[in-house]
Amino acid sequence: MKFLSDRAHIRSFVLRKGKMTTGQRQAVDKLMPHYALTPDSPLDFSQVFGNDNPVWLDIGFGNGESIIHAAQNHPEVNLLGIEVHLPGVGRLLMAADENNLHNIRIIRNDAVDIIREFIPDDSLQAVHIYFPDPWHKKRHHKRRLVQQEFLDLIRPKLNSGGRLHFATDWQPYAEEVALLLEQNTDWLINSQTQSRYAPRPDWRPVTKFERRGQRLNHASFDLIWHKQ
């Protein structure tokens, strides 16, 4: 994978080698040409997906459980996933192929660079960030994906009323993001619940990372906000 920018920017991930199963390796070799995008200019989603359905972006999709679930349950929507971890990409590709899902595309790169360079303004109906690395240690907090700068990056990409859905099982991270959103008057809290944390909606499944948190007795926190 080639990063788009070499300029010193604090990345929200450490690229692990990770073991690939034969199935994942084969899926990557065979299916990347069909599902993966390697943009060199701003994306035209109607062209990419072959329709004008709304686009939901899933950042750091891990093994892709949330994308597969949303693609199956919301065939009226296009799913774009961005992830750097290749074994996870392989898993998603295998599941997309097995389930014959055509409303999925992926990009294997740093989501921050991709959003900045290639996602057009007003082009997304939703941005989903599920169980992003919490970077527990204080000296690593600067690596957390969701900070003010990131909110400023994604807000213009959403269409009016578009949704930002963030979920984590690390309460301090949930509180930090909730505080940020509450301070930004250009985001509106979910009008139905009006409470800081929303119940898990139907489009988000329980993922591997969430199950791991549950084994540690961690609660999950869903924040659902909309662009004004």
Ligand SMILES: C[S@@+](CC[C@H](N)C(=O)[O-])C[C@H]1O[C@@H](n2cnc3c(N)ncnc32)[C@H](O)[C@@H]1O
């Ligand atoms: C803890 S996992 C959560 C995976 C998944 N969303 C879930 O709920 O199971 C976080 C994932 O985000 C990915 N990630 C972190 N920062 C990223 C970035 N800037 N661009 C793309 N992927 C990123 C990591 O590689 C990792 O797979």
